[in-house]
Amino acid sequence: GAGVSQSPSNKVTEKGKDVELRCDPISGHTALYWYRQRLGQGLEFLIYFQGNSAPDKSGLPSDRFSAERTGESVSTLTIQRTQQEDSAVYLCASSLASGSNQPQHFGDGTRLSIL
Amino acid sequence: GESVGLHLPTLSVQEGDNSIINCAYSNSASDYFIWYKQESGKGPQFIIDIRSNMDKRQGQRVTVLLNKTVKHLSLQIAATQPGDSAVYFCAEIFFPSGYSTLTFGKGTMLLVSP
Structure with a gap:
């Protein structure tokens, strides 16, 4: 597809x-x-990937959260031992590059509900 | 458990009116600003952007104004339509070390009555 898919x-x-x-x-x-x-x-930043560089994980709220990306393709966000406060919509965005004039394009998100 | 209520500021307008949505940003070093529109159940959608060396930029039916003196951003929508009903977020981008740090405001809900 043409857009970000989640x-x-x-x-x-x-x-x-x-x-x-x-x-x-x-x-x-x-x-x-x-x-x-x-x-x-509003949106709370979690993690950022740029090409093959080390990701910026500064927004991850705890060590239960991790993310991976293979090259410049698919990324997965993993939440271990989920808690009720993890309930939220998780949004992914991509941009052409990391330059300041590159807008981020968003997917429609994954709505996560923890019972 | 008890659901969290929405605490978004809300702007209610009639169809055909002009709408102005305001946003205060925090980082005087931010060099790029974006307005996003988010409809229910959807991700944010890019509307218009402006660089810090500009004070006004126009798009189709939308205008963004930037006042760096008071760190204020506004989005003007001309001839508002029911399809414009959504939550609008401003976002500031700080570009300190080669990549963008995007910080979103809490958003304003725009309700357009036919």
Whole structure:
């Protein structure tokens, strides 16, 4: 497709389970970002990938959160031992490069609900 | 558990009115600003951007104004339509070390009545 694709669109799981969220960026986009959006709130930066460089993990809220990206393609965000406060929409964005004049294009997110 | 209520500022307008959505940003060193529109169940959608060396930029039906003196950004939508109903976020980009740090505001909900 032409846009950023995220899967699953919805995920409901029990507290304590691990979840894996997937992001397919726009082809050719070297920069990839993950954000968390709690209900009625703005976007909270989680992690950033640029090409083969080491990712910027400064936004990850705890060591239960991790993310990987293979080259300039798919990325997965993993949350281990999920807690109820992890319930949120997780958004992925990609951009052509990391330059300041490159807008980020967003997927529609994965809505995660922890029971 | 109890659901979290929405605490977004809300702007209600009639179809055909002009809308102005305001945003205060925090980092005087930010060099690029973006307005995004987010419809329910969707990801943010790019609307318009402006660099810090500009004070105004126009698009189709939208204008962004930047006042660096008071760190204020506004989005003007002309002839607002029901399809413009959404949450609007401003975002500032700081470009300190070769990549973009994008910081979003909390958003404003725009409700357009036919």
